[in-house]
Amino acid sequence: xxxxxxxxxxxxxxxxxxxxxxxxxxxxxxxxxxxxxxxxxxxxxxxxxxxxxxxxxxxxxxxxxxxxxxxxxxxxxxxxxxxxxxxxxxxxxxxxxxxxxxxxxxxxxxxxxxxxxxxxxxxxxxxxxxxxxxxxxxxxxxxxxxxxxxxxxxxxxxxxxxxxxxxxxxxxxxxxxxxxxxxxxxxxxxxxxxxxxxxxxxxxxxxxxxxxxxxxxxxxxxxxxxxxxxxxxxxxxxxxxxxxxxxxxxxxxxxxxxxxxxxxxxxxxxxxxxxxxxxxxxxxxxxxxxxxxxxxxxxxxxxxxxxxxxxxxxxxxxxxxxxxxxxxxxxxxxxxxxxxxxxxxxxxxxxxxxxxxxxxxxxxxxxxxxxxxxxxxxxxxxxxxxxxxxxxxxxxxxxxxxxxxxxxxxxxxxxxxxxxxxxxxxxxxxxxxxxxxxxxxxxxxxxxxxxxxxxxxxxxxxxxxxxxxxxxxxxxxxxxxxxxxxxxxxxxxxxxxxxxxxxxxxxxxxxxxxxxxxxxxxxxxxxxxxxxxxxxxxxxxxxxxxxxxxxxxxxxxxxxxxxxxxxxxxxxxxxxxxxxxxxxxxxxxxxxxxxxxxxxxxxxxxxxxxxxxxxxxxxxxxxxxxxxxxxxxxxxxxxxxxxxxxxxxxxxxxxxxxxxxxxxxxxxxxx
Amino acid sequence: xxxxxxxxxxxxxxxxxxxxxxxxxxxxxxxxxxxxxxxxxxxxxxxxxxxxxxxxxxxxxxxxxxxxxxxxxxxxxxxxxxxxxxxxxxxxxxxxxxxxxxxxxxxxxxxxxxxxxxxxxxxxxxxxxxxxxxxxxxxxxxxxxxxxxxxxxxxxxxxxxxxxxxxxxxxxxxxxxxxxxxxxxxxxxxxxxxxxxxxxxxxxxxxxxxxxxxxxxxxxxxxxxxxxxxxxxxxxxxxxxxxxxxxxxxxxxxx
Numbered sequence: 001x002x003x004x005x006x007x008x009x010x011x012x013x014x015x016x017x018x019x020x021x022x023x024x025x026x027x028x029x030x031x032x033x034x035x036x037x038x039x040x041x042x043x044x045x046x047x048x049x050x051x052x053x054x055x056x057x058x059x060x061x062x063x064x065x066x067x068x069x070x071x072x073x074x075x076x077x078x079x080x081x082x083x084x085x086x087x088x089x090x091x092x093x094x095x096x097x098x099x100x101x102x103x104x105x106x107x108x109x110x111x112x113x114x115x116x117x118x119x120x121x122x123x124x125x126x127x128x129x130x131x132x133x134x135x136x137x138x139x140x141x142x143x144x145x146x147x148x149x150x151x152x153x154x155x156x157x158x159x160x161x162x163x164x165x166x167x168x169x170x171x172x173x174x175x176x177x178x179x180x181x182x183x184x185x186x187x188x189x190x191x192x193x194x195x196x197x198x199x200x201x202x203x204x205x206x207x208x209x210x211x212x213x214x215x216x217x218x219x220x221x222x223x224x225x226x227x228x229x230x231x232x233x234x235x236x237x238x239x240x241x242x243x244x245x246x247x248x249x250x251x252x253x254x255x256x257x258x259x260x261x262x263x264x265x266x267x268x269x270x271x272x273x274x275x276x277x278x279x280x281x282x283x284x285x286x287x288x289x290x291x292x293x294x295x296x297x298x299x300x301x302x303x304x305x306x307x308x309x310x311x312x313x314x315x316x317x318x319x320x321x322x323x324x325x326x327x328x329x330x331x332x333x334x335x336x337x338x339x340x341x342x343x344x345x346x347x348x349x350x351x352x353x354x355x356x357x358x359x360x361x362x363x364x365x366x367x368x369x370x371x372x373x374x375x376x377x378x379x380x381x382x383x384x385x386x387x388x389x390x391x392x393x394x395x396x397x398x399x400x401x402x403x404x405x406x407x408x409x410x411x412x413x414x415x416x417x418x419x420x421x422x423x424x425x426x427x428x429x430x431x432x433x434x435x436x437x438x439x440x441x442x443x444x445x446x447x448x449x450x451x452x453x454x455x456x457x458x459x460x461x462x463x464x465x466x467x468x469x470x471x472x473x474x475x476x477x478x479x480x481x482x483x484x485x486x487x488x489x490x491x492x493x494x495x496x497x498x499x500x501x502x503x504x505x506x507x508x509x510x511x512x513x514x515x516x517x518x519x520x521x522x523x524x525x526x527x528x529x530x531x532x533x534x535x536x537x538x539x540x541x542x543x544x545x546x547x548x549x550x551x552x553x554x555x556x557x558x559x560x561x562x563x564x565x566x567x568x569x570x571x572x573x574x575x576x577x578x579x580x581x582x583x584x585x586x587x588x589x590x591x592x593x594x595x596x597x598x599x600x601x602x603x604x605x606x607x608x609x610x611x612x613x614x615x616x617x618x619x620x621x622x623x624x625x626x627x628x629x630x631x632x633x634x635x636x637x638x639x640x641x642x643x644x645x646x647x648x649x650x651x652x653x654x655x656x657x658x659x660x661x662x663x664x665x666x667x668x669x670x671x
Numbered sequence: 672x673x674x675x676x677x678x679x680x681x682x683x684x685x686x687x688x689x690x691x692x693x694x695x696x697x698x699x700x701x702x703x704x705x706x707x708x709x710x711x712x713x714x715x716x717x718x719x720x721x722x723x724x725x726x727x728x729x730x731x732x733x734x735x736x737x738x739x740x741x742x743x744x745x746x747x748x749x750x751x752x753x754x755x756x757x758x759x760x761x762x763x764x765x766x767x768x769x770x771x772x773x774x775x776x777x778x779x780x781x782x783x784x785x786x787x788x789x790x791x792x793x794x795x796x797x798x799x800x801x802x803x804x805x806x807x808x809x810x811x812x813x814x815x816x817x818x819x820x821x822x823x824x825x826x827x828x829x830x831x832x833x834x835x836x837x838x839x840x841x842x843x844x845x846x847x848x849x850x851x852x853x854x855x856x857x858x859x860x861x862x863x864x865x866x867x868x869x870x871x872x873x874x875x876x877x878x879x880x881x882x883x884x885x886x887x888x889x890x891x892x893x894x895x896x897x898x899x900x901x902x903x904x905x906x907x908x909x910x911x912x913x914x915x916x917x918x919x920x921x922x923x924x925x926x
Contacts, residue, residue: 270783270792279771584767587728588828589756590784591749 002103006110013087019572019658020079021119023565027072028123030561032154032161033131034061034068034554039154040135050142053543060547061554065164068558073168075562080112080172082569084179086576091180092188105177112176116169120162127161128153141313141546201256210253213246220246221620228627229388247613248293254609255285273590273598276581280602284574285609291566292610298559299614299652303644304621309552310640311629313545319471320534320541325413327506328358328513329469329532332495334365354497354516357509361499362412364405366467366478367486368397368493369450374477376448377427378441385437392434399478399493400450401467406480409467409498418480424458425450426480428465430473438462438477453485467496469532471541510535553647560648563610564655571603575663582667596664603660611652675835675868676702676725681734681744683720683891694720695731696891702836707862707869709882711911713918717891718872719840725870726759726838727751739835756784760829764841766821768813774824775800775809781828799831802865803857819850823857830867837861839871843878855881876915880908887914894918 010017038058094104132151220239227235259282263269269278285292355361375382375394386394406428407417418426427442429435439461446457466475501509510533517531582595626637683695694717702708712718723729725736727743736743738758746754760781761767768777775796782792800806803823808816816824822842829837842858843851859881861867871882879885881904887895895914899907 266789266793270779270789272783272786273780275772275776275780275783276769279769279776283771580767581769581771584769585780585784586752587726587755587761587763587767588781588784589752589754589759591752593749594784 002107003110006107006114009090009107010111010114013083017083017115018662019565019568020083021115021122022658023079023561023568024076024115024119025123025126026561027075027558028120028161028165029127029130030554030557031065031068031072031164032124032127032157033134034550035065035160036127036131036152036154036157037061037134037138037550039157040131040138040152050539050542053142053539053546054138056543057547057550061550064551064554065160068554069164069168071558071562073171075565076168076172077175079565079569080176081179082573084108084176086573088183088188091183092185095183095185095188101180101183105180108176108180109173112169112173116165120165124158124161131157137549138546141549142542201253203256203260206253206256206260209249210257213249213253216242217246217250224624225620225627228624243617244293244297247296247617248289250613251285251289251292251296251609255282255289258282258285273585273594276585277598277601280574280578280598281605284570284602284606288570291570295563295566296610296614296617298563299611299648300617300621302556302559303614303618303648304625305552306556306644306647307618307622307637307640308625308629309548310643311625311637312548314639315629316471316541316545319473320537323466323471323473324469324532324534324537325415326469326498327500327509327534328498330354330497330517331468331530331532333528333530334492334494352516352519354513355499357502357513357516358499359502360412361497362405362409363495363497364402364409365495366493367400367451367490369400369491370397372398372400372448372450372479374398377477377479378437379446381441385441389437400486401478401480402483402486403480404483406465406467406478409496410465412498412500415465418463420480420482421458422482423453423455424482425455426458427462427477428475428480429462429477430464430466430475431477432473434476435462448479450479450481451485451487451490455481455485467498469498469534469537471537506535556647557651560651564652567607567610568655568659571606571659572662572666575599575666579667595667599663599667600660603656603663607652607656607659673704674701675704675706675739676870677737678725679735679737681721681724681731681736683717683724683729684732693891695724697734698888698891698893699734700886700893702868702870704868705862705866707858707881707883708871709879709885710870710872710888711874711876711879711885711915712888712894713874716888718874718888720891721888722838722840722870722872725836726761727755756781757832758835760832760834760837762822762826762829762837762839762842764844766813766818766825766845768821768825768828770813773810773812774805774816774820774827777813777824778809778828778831781832785832795831796827799827802830802861803827817850818846819853822846822850822854826854826857826861830861830865835868837867837869839869841873841875842871843873843875848877851878876908876911879911880904885911885914887918889918 038054038061091104094107095101131154135152220242223235223239259278262274262278269275373395374392375386377398378385378394382394386392403418403420403426410417418428420426425448427438429438442457442459442461444457444460447454448457462477465478466473467478468475501513503509513533517529585595586592622637622641678698678700680697680699681695682693682697685692685694696717698717698721710718710721720729724731725738725743727746731744734744741754743751743754768774769780772780778796778799779792782795787795796809797806800809803826805820805823805827808820808824813821813824822845826837826839826842829839839858843854846854855878858869858871862869862883869882871878873879883899885897885899886893895917897907897910897914902910
């Protein structure tokens with residue numbers, strides 16, 4: 001009997017449940033898709049280190065899954081509490097007919113089980129479908145071979161999804177029973193006689209609070225952007241808290257002010273259905289200040305995470321092309337001593353020749369002059385700069401390279417060579433931060449003393465360039481000097497060996513060279529050395545890019561779903577409550593077109609309010625992110641923002657459209 | 672007197688062929704400009720259906736309804752809404768005010784739907800509020816008002832657009848007797864002083880006695896019709912009671 005009743009209840013309130021069910025379903029499928037990634041990847045032909053990265057990725061994703069489960073759990077509890085509220089009259093009817101609270105609890109339990117099983121089944125089906133698409137993305141990120149790909153279902157991920165969502169539904173059931181036992185019949189019966197108290201907030205208080213919050217928010221924005229240099233961890237956390245609290249108070253005060261402002265614009269307020277529209281919006285926003293705040297912050301985090309993730313991925317790929325123009329790079333730290341071992345010499349002594357594996361290579365040294373420090377290079381401005389940038393090592397000596405060596409390397413790299421004039425020097429640099437400082441202080445004709453010679457700066461600014469293979473623009477500055485400055489006795493800093501493999505099979509060539517360098521390392525007198533290979537850089541950056549992309553997508557999607565669902569539930573229930581109002585407007589002759597326009601505006605503004613503030617937050621948040629991600633290079637920010645906006649528009653906009661069209665059908669004239 | 676409303680042989684059927692209900696069975700009547708007509712009948716007699724057909728909320732199965740020469744049974748869609756908001760005023764039993772708007776805004780809404788300029792709206796609302804004695808409650812919300820005040824606000828909304836015809840469906844149905852009396856006094860004032868044409872549906876003899884003409888409906892047909900003429904309200908009330916008695920048990924709830 002209870003079962004039949006549950007079924008008919010669900011069928012009857014299908015409209016209320018549709019968005020709930022839909023959200024659960026997406027939640028389940030997203031959860032499955034991200035947990036199935038490692039299983040999907042196992043089906044692909046990948047190399048060893050890619051598997052390691054995928055292992056790391058799946059560890060990261062399962063950690064995030066716990067957080068995601070928390071967010072989805074809260075969303076489900078919120079939604080079910082919301083749906084319960086809407087059914088008070090129905091419960092009152094059951095109770096007046098003599099149904100016990102135990103039976104009502106059981107009724108709800110059956111409903112939750114049905115909805116839960118249904119959404120799990122549907123969500124898993126959708127998830128399994130989507131995860132095949134995800135495999136394509138994984139393959140693309142790891143440049144894997146997809147030809148051997150088969151349709152895969154991850155049993156592990158299915159079990160995990162069922163387990164997590166089972167726990168969530170169980171919590172909902174407990175929660176529902178608590179609510180049921182607390183219900184009082186008299187409250188239930190009077191619940192629809194809502195004598196809605198419309199309290200306009202004191203406008204002066206609103207304006208004052210708004211100004212205070214706006215100032216606080218402005219200060220937080222300033223701290224994370226313009227005040228970036230002095231940003232400490234505690235300041236950053238302080239700014240985030242300030243931002244969140246001000247967001248709340250801005251919504252609180254704006255909800256009070258919107259109506260006042262519009263009401264004072266009489267020409268606009270009393271045009272068509274505007275008075276009705278704005279009253280509706282105002283009452284919705286008034287009761288949703290807390291939810292709006294949460295939604296706004298979630299959208300903000302989503303935008304920043306997605307944009308940053310795509311930015312890291314895109315920049316890495318692009319960087320590799322530009323910043324790794326050779327196959328292999330071997331570096332020995334000589335620390336100002338004369339070379340006791342040189343790659344060439346060891347080659348002779350040990351009988352290991354790595355040069356034979358390279359079709360072309362550059363072999364050179366860099367030098368240091370202890371007296372020529374970064375501080376010296378900055379010249380007169382050094383004191384002032386030192387004050388504001390305390391974390392820079394100003395007394396570290398500058399890296400110096402001969403122009404002929406540098407140009408030989410540039411030929412290998414296929415980059416522009418330098419034309420250095422007599423008694424001059426050029427600084428090459430590509431790390432944005434030090435580049436700015438150097439450009440600011442470097443003037444044509446500036447003189448430096450190096451190895452007893454006086455050289456003058458050939459250019460006003462630094463020249464874009466680097467000598468070692470890297471994933472990021474991290475050359476803080478190298479001084480290129482004429483060959484005649486360097487003598488036999490000049491102290492050496494490092495020895496470099498950079499080249500391209502002979503073999504076309506780069507992986508094989510890498511292996512051979514590795515074996516040889518391992519052999520070289522066995523010589524303990526050899527001192528510290530470091531190598532970078534393009535193959536490895538490729539793999540690592542694919543890994544970093546993949547992890548960033550997946551984490552960003554995962555959290556972003558879940559946050560967007562949660563935001564959309566909360567707004568949609570609220571808006572739909574408001575529409576259901578307002579059916580009578582629309583009916584009345586129709587009776588006094590309002591056009592259907594005007595009613596729909598009013599509904600569109602209500603839904604639109606309701607969805608826009610948290611979005612606008614979130615976008616504003618993001619502008620500053622991204623600014624901060626750009627600075628933090630500086631080393632990765634952020635030229636591709638535009639593309640990242642475009643992709644992020646598309647995802648946002650798709651999900652958030654999707655929820656908006658579903659909400660609008662469902663609301664429209666709710667308020668539609670019944671004949 | 673110029674006829675403002677002319678109803679010709681209208682019929683309204685509900686249900687399917689197997690179980691047909693004739694809510695209105697061939698009714699014809701006319702209302703002149705400046706008249707205050709009451710339609711009486713028991714529950715299920717078809718009086719509300721009649722009102723719904725006149726107000727274009729419902730459609731007739733057969734027959735024609737003319738309001739100022741235009742046949743409203745022929746109007747459709749957008750034109751229907753335009754007609755409704757420009758020519759008709761509605762007063763409902765349960766007030767039908769928007770609970771989120773103040774009294775002023777509720778009244779103004781009827782005009783702003785017609786896209787009237789703000790200045791015009793303001794004067795019109797204030798004038799009509801004065802006529803109905805609700806100037807003090809203009810800034811209040813429906814939940815802050817008494818039933819009588821709400822109904823007068825609803826009435827103000829109905830007449831603020833200067834409609835050709837005001838249709839009232841059981842306007843006193845949800846009011847206590849004192850508020851009902853006050854409202855009806857206002858109706859009579861609007862009718863005699865402002866020349867508003869009112870058509871009111873009721874099953875209450877006291878309410879009907881404020882009208883200048885009462886039409887009785889039984890089983891979808893016109894049963895009787897009495898004019899007030901020069902009678903006092905009390906005399907007219909007695910006459911109505913007589914007809915109601917004649918109608919018998921069916922209308923006993925009308926007493």
